């Protein structure tokens with residue numbers, strides 16, 4: 001038996017990311033976001049949905065840029081902190097011990113050095129949806145930790161030990177159950 005519930009957002013699991021942002025010459029900030037998604041391959045684009053009242057909302061609106069930093073399990077606590085404290089009251093880089101580093105394609109938004117993958121994003125459109133504004137952004141560059149590459153230079157993202165977010169909980173990814181196209185592949 002299933003119950004019929006009122007409409008709500010139960011799309012799970014989602015990625016959970018730390019988004020870093022800054023206005024030129026000002027202290028950089030980090031906001032944790034779960035409402036984020038891949039929206040286009042060519043050009044590469046993603047979305048983040050941010051409430052207007054977030055400190056980061058103004059920073060991203062004014063600077064037009066941000067970095068999406070993927071989160072390994074070892075940074076789960078820092079990620080949570082960046083999602084419960086505001087940059088209005090706290091320097092989250094200092095509080096977490098994370099380091100802001102410049103990225104090649106953006107003017108003011110830094111990456112988080114300790115995150116193994118950083119996506120440099122430039123805002124193209126803002127959609128006012130209701131509770132959240134959706135920033136649609138083009139990915140201008142990707143920084144990848146060399147430790148994640150195999151001997152042939154291919155990305156082995158399992159090595160990054162990334163976390164997901166599901167119904168209020170941070171989870172490590174579990175065991176592999178298949179790979180792209182395996183349902184129709186003849187040999188493994």
Ligand SMILES: Cc1cc2nc3c(=O)[nH]c(=O)nc-3n(C[C@H](O)[C@H](O)[C@H](O)COP(=O)(O)O)c2cc1C
Pocket residue numbers: 016029030031032033034035036049050051053054055056057079080082083084085086087088132165
């Ligand atoms: C796991 C998690 C996911 C979150 N996802 C979002 C989100 O998608 N959009 C949003 O506006 N806030 C989200 N938040 C809340 C913000 O991260 C939080 O309000 C933060 O303190 C805002 O920081 P700021 O004021 O420095 O921008 C999330 C928080 C957590 C812990």
